[in-house]
Amino acid sequence: MNENWFRPAFDRMDAAGKQALMESLAARYQMTFLGLHTFDRWGQSCTTGLFEKDGREFVFVPGDTVTLGWERFAVGLDPDSRKELDDLFQEWEIEQAPEELVRAVMAPVRQATIGPMLVGRKLEELCWEPVKMSDPRVTAHPDWLKKFRDFAWSDLDSLTLHQSARIERMKNGFQIWIYNRTDHDALLAGLEQQGLSLPTADEWAYLCGGGCRTLFPWGDGMDYSMHLHHFESEEDQGKSYDMEEPNFFGLSIAYDPYKREVVKADAFTTCGGDGGCNICGGLGIFLGYLPCSPHCKPEVQEDKELNGDYDFCRPVIRVQTSGWKMGQPGDAG
Structure with a gap:
């Protein structure tokens, strides 16, 4: 596979090289190329292409080989997060150490090679x-x-x-x-008819965290200076939500624990939120937003029917790089 489709080589390409690659991509997938844009956040950055097709805005996300999953704090739990957890654990008489509790809901550490994708920048409502x-x-x-x-x-x-x-x-x-009531199978079939898919759980974790080894993309604890959904003060009314702003890939992802993001799997599976269970249960900001961690275990739902109040989707197109010739359109894959 051409290394230019993967993040290390893609990041080294100059603007002219990326422009040509993105124009070729637009031609192949019959999209409108909107230009190159640099996204820089939480210590990661990517200059990549923006596209539009059928009213959706997509961004090109280069592939990479990354470590996913979580087993311990990479930097250490910050004092504000530790105080919140200590107070909560005392109130609920929880004897577990914070690291043990977090580890219990995290996916295991693993290596994954993620292919290049065109990714819908925003969540889409279902039903x-x-x-x-x-x-x-x-x-x-x-x-x-x-x-x-x-x-x-x-x-x-x-x-x-x-x-x-x-x-x-x-x-x-x-x-x-x-x-309109619908289920997981119907969602996948409908997307397939449009030449679209959903990210797998591993792909979603990469899109959310970019391979970060901290608990969240910004660090090992919650950033309490952020304006967060469901925890806004009166002076924050009307302000944009920090976590909803584009990340280093240009994606608005994992910003509201009430919004579960459906991923591609054999069974109905979601990432990025728990439907607000932890927040509704009075577990506070840190545990309330823990399901938004890129490393949190994907949740397999009990039935196939989607819930339009909590379930959302993000269309993706996996870029088929085999036999690729620059500037020549081909069949979408």
Whole structure:
């Protein structure tokens, strides 16, 4: 395989070389190349290509051979995180050492070779379909329409009828969604029809952590200076969420423990969140965000049905580099 598709060699390429490679990539996968962009965060950086296709924005992520998984703190638990855990353990009468508790929910250490990918930059919602108020699937429910009218005269920004319908107040009116039940197999089949896939658990861990050996991409503890989902103060209202900002690959990933990211596996499996279980259970910021660690064990769900309130997906295209000729379009793989 051409080494230029892998991170060490790709990072050494000059702008002209990357430009040519990205233009060739755009031609092969029938995408619009938006240009090169440098992403620099948490001690890692990557100058890579941005693309657009069918309303989605993708970024090229070079492959690499990395160590994934976790068994001990690489630097050491910082004082603020240790104090939070000490107070929590005392309150809950937990006798385990913090490192033992963390290790129990982390995936084992392993080497993995990750191939190059075109990766959707943002999570995509599942099950919810945007529709117009006149859609017969909406007008067939007078009770929905009454609740929507009541909502319109209220001060609320949104209203959700559990796994049925949703309405949100927009700048230019209202947007309605209806809920379509679907399962893991249907999601994979639908993506495959579009020439897309999902990252595997190992690929997801690489996209999230880039091969970092610390517990989180930024270090071994929680950074309490960050503006975090579900832990915002009044003065933080309206500010962007730090973890949601693009990482070193340009991806908005693993920023909200309530959002489980579906990965490619034989069974319905998720990474990047626990549906908010730890936060709902009152376990605080550190343990609340622990499922967002790139090293956390993937969670195999009990059934195949997706939950549109908690399950999200990130489309990827694995770049097929065999027989690649620069500048010549080929079949998508």
